[in-house]
Amino acid sequence: MPAAPILDVRGLTKRFAGLTALSNVTFSLAPGEILGLIGPNGAGKTTLVSLVSGTLEATSGEIVFDNEILGDMPAFRRAQLGIGRTFQIMRPFxxxxxxxxxxxxxxxxxxxxxxxxxxxxxxxxxxxxxxxxxxxxxxxxxxxxxxxxxxxxxxxxxxxNPRVLLLDEVMAGLNNVEIEAVIAIVRKVRDQGMSILVIEHVMKAIRSLSDRLLVLHHGEKIADGAPDTVLNDPRVVEAYLGRRRA
Ligand SMILES: Nc1ncnc2c1ncn2[C@@H]1O[C@H](COP(=O)(O)OP(=O)(O)OP(=O)(O)O)[C@@H](O)[C@H]1O
Ligand SMILES: [Mg+2]
Structure with missing residues (x-):
């Protein structure tokens, strides 16, 4: 039997005024897994990370971390439980x-x-x-x-010292050598037992790191599975990959 997920997201939805940034998204992250999260700009990737880390409040849906329903638990308490994240827009003190x-x-x-x-x-x-x-x-x-x-x-x-690490485009703007260095770091972190969700537009990194891939498009999950299968899925090619090559 596969190990119980460390993170279990069920029917997660986030609406901002008139816009549905995330719509009924369900997925799980297994202990020690690296899950890649891709999708076009505005697909809802950062929103998903913010909902899990608690910097945004969900409109509906459930987030379960290590068998505990997080509900309206504030971000600092989620961090104490072991949910760590990076910010796409860096905010050094x-x-x-x-x-x-x-x-x-x-x-x-x-x-x-x-x-x-x-x-x-x-x-x-x-x-x-x-x-x-x-x-x-x-x-x-x-x-x-x-x-x-x-x-x-x-x-x-x-x-x-998080148990789950949420990485939001930590390789954006890096050159090839720097990207390789970060890929090696992420691998090492996983080898220490962490579970990782990695958002990245750098396909080379996504391919080499991800055990599994999740694709968002207009806030909806359009694919979730083995990287080879997902990257050849016509819906994914149409929504994301094809557009990037164009
Ligand atoms: N605080 C907010 N208020 C209103 N709308 C928001 C807010 N945050 C995000 N959005 C909108 O929600 C949608 C999803 O945004 P999000 O930042 O999650 O996308 P993303 O997949 O991370 O995109 P990118 O690849 O450009 O980082 C976008 O349409 C965005 O404009
Ligand atoms: Mg983003």
């Missing part, structure tokens, strides 16, 4: 150093996080080394360039 930005993640992470600042900074340094950003630890976060900001987002999320 201005005025704080790179290492302290990551230490904030360590202070508010799984199980309530580190209690002591010194310990949080220690964990932050480990994560910065892990993502290749240790040499920038003392700089102010807003001084970082694009690729380094992506690394910072990743280190912040990892410092929470």
């Amino acid at each position: 201005p005025g704080l150093s790179v290492v302290d930005n990551v230490a904030v993640g360590a202070l508010f992470g799984t199980g309530g996080g580190e209690r002591e600042l010194a310990k949080a900074r220690e964990r932050a340094m480990e994560k910065l080394e892990f993502v290749g950003l240790a040499h920038r630890a003392a700089q102010r976060a807003e001084a970082l360039g694009g690729p380094d900001r992506k690394r910072l987002e990743l280190a912040k999320a990892l410092a929470m």
Whole structure:
């Protein structure tokens, strides 16, 4: 029997005023699985991550994390349970150093996080080394360039020691060498036992990382399955891949 899912999303819907950003989406994430999430701009990918992490409230539907229905649980409590995310629009804490930005993640992470600042900074340094950003630890976060900001987002999320990691386009704007480095990092994270949902427009990364693929289009799930099958699905080619090649 397959292991019980760590994350189970049922009939999730989010409406903004007149717009349905996410419509009745159901899927699950197994322990240790990497699930790729793709779809055109505006398909509802970031909305889905925000609903799971609790920064947005669902209109209807259910999110179950490790057999617990999350309901209206606030984001900080979900983080304590072990749901970590990155932000597509990066928001480093201005005025704080790179290492302290990551230490904030360590202070508010799984199980309530580190209690002591010194310990949080220690964990932050480990994560910065892990993502290749240790040499920038003392700089102010807003001084970082694009690729380094992506690394910072990743280190912040990892410092929470999440059980489920939601990655929202952490490779956007990176060059090929940098993308390969992030792919290797994500693999290593999974090998440590984390379950990962990865949103990415970089198809090379999606292909090489995903155990399974989920496709959203206009807020609806149009495919969910083995990457080879999904990427050859005519609906997916029509909605996303064909358009990208054009
Ligand atoms: N806070 C909000 N208020 C109103 N509409 C929103 C809000 N957030 C997102 N939307 C709308 O919901 C839809 C889905 O947006 P979302 O950001 O989830 O798409 P996405 O798949 O992440 O796109 P991208 O690939 O461009 O990041 C879009 O039409 C967007 O304009
Ligand atoms: Mg998005």
